[in-house]
Amino acid sequence: MDAYARSGVYAAGMLDYSRQKVRTLLRQAGKVVMATAGPGGVQAGEYPCEADGLTLFIMVPRTSDHLYNLEFDARVTVLAGEWELQGWARAAAPDELPETLTGVHNPEAQWSTWVAVAPRVIRIHAEHGWGYSESIDLDPGGAGPG
Numbered sequence: 001m002d003a004y005a006r007s008g009v010y011a012a013g014m015l016d017y018s019r020q021k022v023r024t025l026l027r028q029a030g031k032v033v034m035a036t037a038g039p040g041g042v043q044a045g046e047y048p049c050e051a052d053g054l055t056l057f058i059m060v061p062r063t064s065d066h067l068y069n070l071e072f073d074a075r076v077t078v079l080a081g082e083w084e085l086q087g088w089a090r091a092a093a094p095d096e097l098p099e100t101l102t103g104v105h106n107p108e109a110q111w112s113t114w115v116a117v118a119p120r121v122i123r124i125h126a127e128h129g130w131g132y133s134e135s136i137d138l139d140p141g142g143a144g145p146g
Contacts, residue, residue: 018136019054022122025083026051033079034058034115036089038069048106052098054138056085056117059103067091067113076117085122092116 029051035044043065049058056078060066070076076089092114103109124134 019138022119022136022138023051023054025080025122025124026054026056026119029056029080031080032056032058034060034066034089034117035077035079036066036069036073036075038072040065040068043069048103050101050103052100054119056119057092057097057101057103058089058115058117059106059109059112060115062111062113064113066115070115076115078117083122083124085117085119087117087119087121089115089117 029049031046032049033044033046035042037043045060045064045066047058047060049056051057058078070089070091074088074090076087078085078087096116097104097114101114104114120139121135121137124136125131126133
């Protein structure tokens with residue numbers, strides 16, 4: 001291993017690159033499928049979303065069993081056209097929502113709750129064939145949010 005690699009400069013640069021790539025992917029989504037599991041059973045549904053940095057905000061109906069499941073198990077899988085994400089989710093309080101979210105002005109927002117998703121790992125689908133072209137681990141220790 002050379003001195004450059006041992007210095008941590010390379011690793012820090014790759015982490016910055018990876019985080020920026022994830023920010024871009026999340027910002028482009030617009031609509032995702034969210035899957036949860038828990039006392040409400042396995043749930044999957046398509047919902048509008050918006051990103052703020054590395055946090056994905058998903059607007060779900062207040063009566064959704066996703067919210068019930070997340071009270072017991074914060075693990076979530078989120079699917080978009082070109083990627084899938086595994087991470088942790090929780091219902092966000094209205095005062096926690098970033099001012100940049102435009103969906104808060106949608107008529108459906110008054111009957112909805114925003115779920116904040118913190119990505120743990122995101123896998124980018126291969127352009128040709130099946131499988132993944134890239135996997136980005138944002139929490140290598142697996143400790144979770146917080």
